[in-house]
Structure formats: C-alpha cells, structure tokens
Amino acid sequence: MTLAHKTVLITGGGSGLGADLARGFAGAGARVIVAGRRRAPLDAVAARLSGVRAIPADVTDEAQVGALFDAAGPVDVVIANAGAATSAPFAGTTLDDWNAVLAVNLTGAFLTLRAGLGQMDGWGRLISVASTAGLKGYAYAAAYSAAKHGVVGLTRAIAQEVARSEVTANALCPGFLDTEMTDRSVARIAEKTGMDARSARARLAAHNPQGRLIAPAEVTAAALWLCGAGSEGINGQAIAIAGGEA
Numbered sequence: 001m002t003l004a005h006k007t008v009l010i011t012g013g014g015s016g017l018g019a020d021l022a023r024g025f026a027g028a029g030a031r032v033i034v035a036g037r038r039r040a041p042l043d044a045v046a047a048r049l050s051g052v053r054a055i056p057a058d059v060t061d062e063a064q065v066g067a068l069f070d071a072a073g074p075v076d077v078v079i080a081n082a083g084a085a086t087s088a089p090f091a092g093t094t095l096d097d098w099n100a101v102l103a104v105n106l107t108g109a110f111l112t113l114r115a116g117l118g119q120m121d122g123w124g125r126l127i128s129v130a131s132t133a134g135l136k137g138y139a140y141a142a143a144y145s146a147a148k149h150g151v152v153g154l155t156r157a158i159a160q161e162v163a164r165s166e167v168t169a170n171a172l173c174p175g176f177l178d179t180e181m182t183d184r185s186v187a188r189i190a191e192k193t194g195m196d197a198r199s200a201r202a203r204l205a206a207h208n209p210q211g212r213l214i215a216p217a218e219v220t221a222a223a224l225w226l227c228g229a230g231s232e233g234i235n236g237q238a239i240a241i242a243g244g245e246a
Contacts, residue, residue, distance in 0.1 A: 003227060004029035007075045009068075011059050011112050012082035014041030016179035017129065020216035021079055024224055026051045033072045035059070036082065059108030069115045077227055078116030080109040080151075081129040085181060087188050090142040098143045105147035110154060117158070117167065124167040125227050128155045129219070132175045132207075132242045148173075152238045159236030168235040172222055175242030176204040178213040210243035 008025045012018040013034025022045050026032045032052040034042050042054035057068035059082045069075070084104045086097055109128050116126060133141060134148030151171060158169040176182050182204060189200040205213050218241055226234060 002029065003077075003224075005031075006077060006227075007031045007033065007073070008077040008079065008227075009033045009035065009072050009075045009116065010079045010081055011035045011057075011108065012129075013054075014038055014045055016181055017174075017177060017216045017219055018079075018081045019045045020220050021081060021223060022052055023049055024217070024220035025077070028224060030077070033075070035068055059112055060103040062111055065111040065115050069119060074119060074121065075116060076120070076123065077125040077127070078113060079127045079129065079223060080112040080116075082108050082112070083129065083131075083181075085141065085144045085185065087140045087185065087192075088143075089140055093143055101143035102147045102150070105144065106150040106154070109151050113154070113158060113169070117162070120167055122166055124165075126155070126158060126162075126167065126169040127223055127226060128152075128169075128171045130155070130171040130173045130238060132173050132240060132245055134171065134173055135238060135240060136246075155238070156236045163235060166232075168226070168232070170226055170234060170236065171238045172219055173238050173240045173242070174214045174219050175208050175240075175245050176213050177219070178215055182213060208243035208245055212243070214241055214243070 008030045010018050010021050013022050014036040022032050022034050026049045034045050035055050035057045036042050037058050039056045046052040046054040055071050057064045113126050128151050130151040131148040133145040134152040137145050155169050155171040186197055186200045190197050
C-alpha cells in the first residue's frame with residue numbers, strides 16, 4: 001500500500017508535531033491538509049512543503065469542523081493532533097481552565113474524528129495524538145491528564161465500532177516532546193520555581209528512562225506505520241512513544 005493519492009488531514013498542523021506530521025506525510029506522497037486556528041503558521045507550513053494545503057478552523061467549534069471537512073473533501077487519514085496544556089495544582093484549577101483544556105484536547109478530538117469517520121468510504125485511518133498523560137497521571141496537570149485519558153478511551157471505543165471495516169482507530173501517546181509546547185512548559189516551570197531553563201528541561205526529560213525529550217519525527221514515523229502495509233491488525237491501541245516510561 002502507498003500513500004500516493006491519499007488525502008491526510010492534520011489538526012494542530014501549524015507548528016510542532018503537527019508540522020512534522022505534515023512534512024512526513026507529504027514526503028510519503030500524500031496530499032496533506034493542515035488545520036488550526038491561526039492562519040499564518042498554517043500558511044508557512046504549506047509554503048515550504050509541496051502538496052500541503054492550509055484550512056483554518058477551530059476544532060472546538062462544531063460548525064467550523066464541519067466546514068473544514070466540507071472544504072477538504074474526502075479524506076483517507078485523519079490525525080486529531082490539536083491540543084493545549086496548562087499547569088496548575090488540582091485545588092487551584094478553575095472551572096474555566098478545566099473546560100478550556102477539555103474543549104481543545106477531548107472535544108476537539110471527538111469532533112474531528114467524528115467528522116472524519118462520517119465521510120470515509122472504504123479504507124481509512126483515524127489517529128488521535130494523546131500523551132503519556134493519557135496512560136498515567138501527572139501532578140499539576142489534572143485537566144490535561146483527564147482530557148488525554150478521555151482521548152484514549154474515545155479512540156478505543158471508536159475502534160470497536162469500525163473493527164469490521166477497513167478503518168482503524170489508534171492513539172499515539174508520546175512523552176514530553178521537543179516542541180514549542182514543551183518550551184512553554186519549561187518557561188512555566190522556570191517562572192514558578194526559579195529554576196533555570198536548562199534544569200527545567202532536564203526535569204521533563206527525566207520522565208523518559210532514556211533521559212531525553214521525544215523528537216516529533218519519532219511520532220510521525222509511528223503515524224506513517226499505522227497507515228502502511230501490515231498495519232491492518234493494529235486497532236484500538238494506545239501506543240506509547242516514551243522511551244519506556246511507565
């Protein structure tokens with residue numbers, strides 16, 4: 001099987017992992033659509049990669065997600081990658097904070113995958129980008145951990161419904177990534193603790209038994225594998241890409 005002539009839609013495609021996924025799938029010959037709230041980063045990704053189209057959309061808005069898929073046309077692979085993280089003690093997490101994190105990470109995945117599945121005809125791949133936070137709990141990240149656990153559960157439920165078709169649904173669960181999102185986490189740790197940025201980054205890397213941050217390309221490779229020959233039996237899995245983090 002080849003990705004040539006396949007169409008791949010990636011949310012959160014303007015930076016970080018989303019931009020790397022766009023690069024990987026475009027390099028494999030797919031037609032790629034990157035979506036996100038900010039047009040400028042999406043246009044920048046599309047400008048430097050052949051076969052990539054940018055369509056702005058807010059994944060928390062049902063109407064915008066519907067318009068996104070109408071504009072995209074039939075797609076073969078949907079990657080629900082849009083996400084956002086905050087850090088706060090559980091007792092200090094406000095309802096607004098909670099709702100905002102769940103809206104982007106969980107409701108956004110629900111709306112994206114539902115719309116994608118609804119227009120698939122035959123072969124398809126639904127991939128959600130969760131996190132190791134969807135497999136375990138992290139202190140000071142209750143809302144994010146809850147949202148990513150929800151993404152994993154959602155993906156496993158979808159997988160049961162599509163199991164008799166040519167569609168599969170799987171979740172990728174990276175540890176701390178070497179991306180802009182982690183840069184923001186490092187900045188928050190440094191601000192709140194007085195720790196220097198290098199020490200804060202090392203603190204996050206220490207969650208990985210390999211002692212490093214995960215490269216976006218490692219997650220992209222896993223996504224490509226899920227869309228390649230021999231992946232047909234991989235369905236309903238939450239695949240950790242985290243160096244053995246338990």
